[in-house]
Amino acid sequence: MDNVSVATQPHTHEEHHHVSLPQHRHHFETEEQQREAGTFGMWLFLLTEIMFFGGLFFAYLLYRNWYHDAFVAASNQLSIPLGAANTAVLISSGFFMALGVWAAEVRKKGLLVLFLVITTVLGFIFLGVKYVEYHEKWEKHHIPGAHFDISEFVNPQAYGLKEQPLAPDMAAKTQIFFSLYFAMTGMHALHMIIGIGLLVWLTWRSYRGEFSAGYVAPIEYFGLYWHFVDIVWIFLFPLLYLINRHPGQ
Amino acid sequence: MSAHTIVNLPDQRTATMPKRNYINNEDGILSWLFTGDHKRIAMLYLVSITFFFFIGGAFAGLIRLELLTPQPDLMASDTYNKFFSMHGIVMIFLFLVPSVPAVLGNFLIPIMLGAKDLAFPKINLLSWYLYWIGGLFTLTALVLGGVDTGWTFTTPLSTHYLNTHVVTAAVGIFIIGFSSIFTGLNFIVTIHRMRAPGMTWFRMPLFIWANYAASILMVLGTPVLAISLVLVALERTIGIGVFDPTKGGDPLLFQHLFWFYSHPAVYIMILPGMGVISEVISTFSRKRVFGYTAVAFSSVAIALFGFFVWEHHMFIMGVSNYSALVFSLLTMLVAVPSAIKIFNWAFTLQKGSITFETPMLYAFGFIGLFTVGGLTGVFLGALGMDIHLTETYFIVAHFHFVMVGGMLMAFLAGIHFWWPKMTGRMYSESISKLAAIVTFIGFNMTFLPQFILGYLGMPRRYHAYPPEFQVLNVLSTAGATILGVGYMLPLLYLGWSLKYGAIAGDNPWQATGLEWQIQSPPLTENFTEIPVVDHDAYDYEWLEHKTAQEVTTVG
Incomplete structure (x- = not known):
């Protein structure tokens, strides 16, 4: 150190008035710094997720404008009750996740485990409902690919639907809607599955008491992730299920 | 050393190797593979990207060898397609994108900021493993029979007309993308949260600013590449039709999404390099970088503009004339912050005490070649010129x-x-120094003829060409050979120096950065005490006064 202008200051660890957490990593000067860095990192990660889904949302915007009639007809195939139920399920799971973060902060181990388990169960319910919806599309040949069937959109009366029939070339574009539907909800479901995996792991760690002694960072970061997955759904639900279902009315 | 330098370089004969440093702190291969130390991870990256650089370089050599003669005599056309695709994929995703950030950035950013490590050491190590998993997928695609889409994975070619290992390569790039995202994320958090006391934003070395700007691009751009590759893979495997015109999809949408990442990716590749140049030019001119603030903000401006120019890759693809006009204008605007950098480096040199050490020679090479590359970029940004020159060797020469x-x-x-x-x-x-000069000569011989070839209309990505183009192609291939020698030399003498090189000492260049005030190689924890920074970056005046007062320098 021959550069005198680089003055030094002694470590200030000893001056802290609380016991250092075992999870405090050596390269952070203070726990405050560690916590801020972690939260900031998580938010940045969520930003990359927004960009990831952004590509899909952009494709949706484009094709909805191009093939408006096909998108309207195809979105009428989705079940609002199931979608709404799932929205409720997901919002409640977010609520219990938030309660879980609170329980960790007030160091209540039992409550924390309980809330995480409820969050997990609600996550499974969401995926179950999603399975029912996917299965229905499978039976109706609405899964994009070789078996895709447009007859329901060309001749809705034959299926007991009150839709306007679409010309075959426009009806073929419903496949784009379902491509995007499966890509978007599929990516969302994949995030849910990863989230549930993490939840199980965090529940086990909470059960061992790791997050009930003042160290809550992983619960907090996971909470951010889980809420983000909720918010993606909050955008998907209206875009895919709700908007402009009945043209001309 | 020249007698005219203001600062005398320290006498290295008296320098000794520190007993304890990050290299000998722990022993054994496992201590490297499970390390959290940013300096060790940087070294792991250095070895890895060098490996992939020479693989990519081998493909470049084979391409140039095929182009030695007008006839297709070395390889079949589809083999040639696979070779240039692999050359592009390996060089871009496995070498250029991680090169400066993952090696030099990883090593230096914490030290320059006065921190002990990056914010997330485990994620840093994870990014290296992801890099290798992605790299192995890419190599697998290569071994199984290659990919021939070009590095751009253009639809519907990549989704419908090819029977090669597109999905394997796409998965590889998807994973490497995560590695790059994690590096960028780590840098941004570290720069925001880990700066030493007194290290304000405008005291940070410009290398940090450049890496910060590149990190923003990595974090915001790479996920878009990820989603477009996911959609290509889904289209190939289960046939969803987002890019398939027979189902109503639009292949151009793929191009929009792909270039939304891949144009900023160009700035991911160049910005950290510009940061290096700022450090080198300042050190060997013994001057503060002229217009520090302008250079710092020009990095951010390049990152910002970089997101709004992607359509210039698509001017001939039937996009709206009006949007082409806007994108053409925005493309030319990128030249402004780039020029700010070039001019400021030039003004840094002005009246500096310039010495010509090896890094400086490379930096001069950079300034000259980047200026040519950048200006031809403005040619290509102009709509009329682009229609003439796009998909020719002019493009190839420009981006090389x-x-x-x-x-x-x-x-x-x-x-x-x-x-x-x-x-x-x-x-x-x-x-x-010889290697730097050989590289410069070899480079110009390889790529200057390609500007002429492109202007005359030789298209890129063909393995045969009309005989009248042969002279220039032979020149280019000869240049590539020299260039190859230029790249082999550092491998040899740098490897040699590891064991036999003279001991460097803490500050062999007498530079001002924080990294030069600690021992070399540094301790695992970088600083024994966290530094307090009370001066600006590149404070060579201070250094000058310090030496002026030293009695020992007299006589």
Whole structure:
């Protein structure tokens, strides 16, 4: 150190008035710094997720404008009750996740485990409902690919639907809607599955008491992730299920 | 040393290797594979990207060999397609994108900020493993029979008309993308949260600013590439039709999404290199970088503009004339912050005490070649010129001037500049200067003829060409051979220096950065005490006064 202008200051660890957490990593000067860095990192990660889904949302915007009639007809195939139920399920799971973060902060181990388990169960319910919806599309040949069937959109009366029939070339574009539907909800479901995996792991760690002694960072970061997955759904639900279902009315 | 330098370089004969440093702190291969130390991870990256660089380079050599004659005699056309695709994929995703950030950035950013490590050491290590998993997928695609889409994975070629290992390569790039995202994320958090006391934003070295800007691009751009590759893979495997015109999809949408990442990716590649050049130019002119604030903000401006120019890759693809007009204008605007950098480096040199050490030679190479590459970029941004020149060798020459003449030169400048810090050893100055000059000559011989070839209309990506183009192609291939020698030399003498090089000492260049105030190679924890920074970056005036007062320098 021959550069005198680089003055030094002694470590200030000893001056802290609380016991250092075992999870405090050596390269952070203070726990405050560690916590801020972690939260900031998580938010940045969520930003990359927004960009990831952004590509899909952009494709949706484009094709909805191009093939408006096909998108309207195809979105009428989705079940609002199931979608709404799932929205409720997901919002409640977010609520219990938030309660879980609170329980960790007030160091209540039992409550924390309980809330995480409820969050997990609600996550499974969401995926179950999603399975029912996917299965229905499978039976109706609405899964994009070789078996895709447009007859329901060309001749809705034959299926007991009150839709306007679409010309075959426009009806073929419903496949784009379902491509995007499966890509978007599929990516969302994949995030849910990863989230549930993490939840199980965090529940086990909470059960061992790791997050009930003042160290809550992983619960907090996971909470951010889980809420983000909720918010993606909050955008998907209206875009895919709700908007402009009945043209001309 | 020249007698005219203001600052005398320290006498390295008295320098000793520190007993304890990050290299010998722990022993054994596992201590490297499970390390959390940013300096060790940087070294892991250095070895890895060098490996992939020479794989990519081998493909380049084969391509140039095929183009030696007009006839297709070395390889079949589809083999040629696979070779240039692999050359592009390996060089871009496995070499250029991680080169300066993952090696030099990883090593230096915490030290320059006065921190002990990056914010997330485990994620840093994870990014290296992801890099290798992605790299192995890419190599698998290669071994199984290759990919021939070009590095651009253009639809519907990549989704419908090819029977090669597109999905394997796409998965590889998807994973490498995560590695790049994690590096960028780590840098941003570290720069925001880990700065030493007194290290304000405008006291940070410009290398940090450049990496910060590049990190923003990595974090915001890479996920878009990820989703477009996911959609390509889904289209190939289960046939969803987002890019398939027979189902109503639009292949151009893929191009929009792909270039939304891949144009900013160009700035991911060049910005950290510009950061290196700022450090090197300032050190060897013994002056503060002229217009520090302007250079710092120009990095951010390049990152910002970089997101709004992607359509210039698509001017001939039937996009709206009006949007082409806007994108053409925005493309030319990028030249402004780039020019700010070039002019400011020039003004830094003005009245400086310039010395011509190896890193400086590479930096001069960068400035010249990047200027040519950048200006031809403005040609290509002009709509009329672009329609004439696009998909010709003019494009090839243009981006090789920026990427190879620019970024690779900057990378080598940085490696030579910080090699004493990273290893504690000096390389042989005379042979490294020779390598810098050989590289410069070889580079120009390879790629200058390609500008002419492109202007005359030779299209890119063909393995045969009309005989009248042969002279220039032979020149280019000969140049590539020289260039190859230029790249082999550093491998040899830098490797040699690891064992036999002279001991470098803490500050062989007498530079001002924080990284030069600690021992070389540094301790695992970088600083024994966290520094308090009370001066600006590049404070060579201070250094000058300090030496002026030293009695020992007299006589």
